[in-house]
Amino acid sequence: MPYTNKIITRLNSFFIEIGALSYFTGRFFKELFKRPFEFKEIMRQAYNMGNQSLLLVGITGFIIGLVLTLQTRPTLMEFGAVSWMPSMVGISIVREIGPIITALVCAGKIGSGIGAELGSMRVTEQIDAMEVSGTNPFKYLVVTRVLAITLMLPLLVIIGDAVALYGSYLVENVKGDVSFHLYFSQVFESLEFGDIIPATIKTFFFGLAIGLVGCFKGYYCEKGTVGVGVAANSAVVFTSLLLFIIDFIAVFVTDIFYDI
Template sequence: MSGISNIKSHIQTFLKEIGELSYFTARFFKETFRKPFEFKEFLRQCYSMGNRSLVLVGITGFIIGLVLTLQTRPTLMEFGAVSWMPSMVGISLIREIGPMITALVCAGRIGSGIGAELGSMRVTEQIDAMEVSGTNPFKYLVVTRVLATTFMIPLLVIIGDAIGLYGSYLVEHLKGDVSFQLYFNQVFESLEFGDIIPATIKSFFFGLAIGLVGCFKGYYCGKGTAGVGRAANSAVVFTSLLLFIIDFIAVFAADIFYDL
């Protein structure tokens, strides 16, 4: 009996969280278009989330491009289709792997960071203090961060894709003596708008999800240092799950609109 009630309470907690997140999202959109705009803080967050994640995203993208090419090369060689490598890596990276890997890395770095930062501010009652002092903490802390992730993640994805393709080119150049121009000609020969546009739109939603979940978890953090830890942890877990769900919906929508 206790087991059933346990499951019931879990479901109730989950639904409550979804409901709160929906309210939180609605509030975010409402506050975004309401003055005053915290532009300075927005730029600071952009720098913190965009520039500071660049190295991480760059290294990850480079290694993914490198590994993808190295792993696929023997199979393609078996079929005598190594010349298809640029097309295959280009489509894989730009359509799926690039946005997804970048978003997951950012969910780990940025999502957990936001969760921990806002959580600790909640625990140390800084958010309450801001409310008392007349500053809108939601606007200052949440809107700026969510907007920053929404705009920075697509840029990180594009740069990550470019670095990933360069990594793949290096392998092809060293093993197959393919020129830079030929490699990138073949990449763009195989790409369509149906590859790059849905991937970019998807990246905006990834950024929005990372920012919203991170802020939500931190903003409504439990009491004590354990609560901060939990907030950071659940922000990453929940964001990662949400990223896959958004990815599925995005691919489904792209399939309908672009007839992939």
Template sequence: MSETNSIVARAKLFFDGVGAMTYFGIRFFKELFTSPFEGKELLRQCYLIGNRSLVLVGVTGFILGLVFTLQSRPTLLEFGASSWMPSMVSLSIVREIGPVIFALICAGKIGSGIGAELGSMKVTEQIDAMEVSGTNPFKYLVVTRILATTLMLPLLILIGDAIALFGSALIENLKGEVSYLLYFNKVFDALEFSDLIPATIKSFFFGFAIGLVGCYKGYHCSKGTVGVGEASNTAVVYTSMLLFIIDFIAVFITDIFVEI
């Protein structure tokens, strides 16, 4: 009986959290279209989020292209299909692997950072001080960060994809003596707008999820300094789960449109 009560309590807590986060997201859209608009803070957050994550995304993309090509090349050579390497790598990275991997990397970097930053402001009562001074802390702190992650993540993913393809081309040039011009000609022959558009659209949702969860966990942080660590940790865990759910829904919808 106690185990049943524990399961019910956990389920209730989970759905309470989902409801609270949904309300948090609805409030974001409400505040987004009401004045005043924090344009300077939005630009500052876009710069910070993009600049601080660019090196990490670039290094990850380069290693992703190297490893993926090195692992796939022997199998394609065994079947005499090494000429398919540029097409296979480009489609795999652009459609699925790139957006998911880079979003997970940014979830750990950006989501935890936002959760820790807002959590620290919450426990030190800086957010309460902003409310007392007449400033809207939700618009200044939350709306700008969610919008910045939504706008910057697609750009980071596109840059990461390009660097990953360069890493793959480097391996093909060294191992298979394929020129960079020939490699990228095959890449662009294989890619179509139907490959880029779904990946780009879902990357906006990835960015929104990272910003939403990170801001929610930080904005509702409690338990003092211990709560800051919990907010940062749970932001990464919840965001990672949400990214996989969004990716599944996006792939499912895309598959339906392809069949039609």
């Protein structure tokens, strides 16, 4: 019986948090179209997020391209289909691997940073001071950060995809003596707009989820300085789960359109 009560309590907490996040999201869209529009702050946040994440995204993408090609090449050689390597890697990275891996990297890097930053401002009463002074902290702190990561993530995904494909090309060049022109000609011949457009659109939703969850966890941080670490950690965990859910929905919807 105590175990059942514990499960019920956790479920209640989970659904309460989902409701609070939904309200937070609604407030974001409400504040989004209100003046003033903090363009300078949005650009500053976008630059900081992109600049801080670019190296990590590039290294991750490069290693993904290397590993994916090294792991897949022996299997394709057994079936005499090694010539399909550029097409297979290109479709895999652009459709799925590039967007979701880059989003997870940014969730760990940017999402936790937002949660910790806003959490620190909450426990040191900086957000309360902004409210007392008559400014709108939600508009300045939350809306700008969510918009910045929503705009930057698609660009980071494109860069990550390009670096991953280049890493794959290097393996093919060393192992199979494939030229740069031949490799990327096969990659682009295999890709269609139906591969690129859905993959790009869902990155905006990935960025929105990372920004909203990170800001939500930090903005309502509690329990003093200990809560800052909890906010940063829970932001990454919750965002990662949400990213997989969004990715599943995007793939499911895209598959329906393909069938039509």
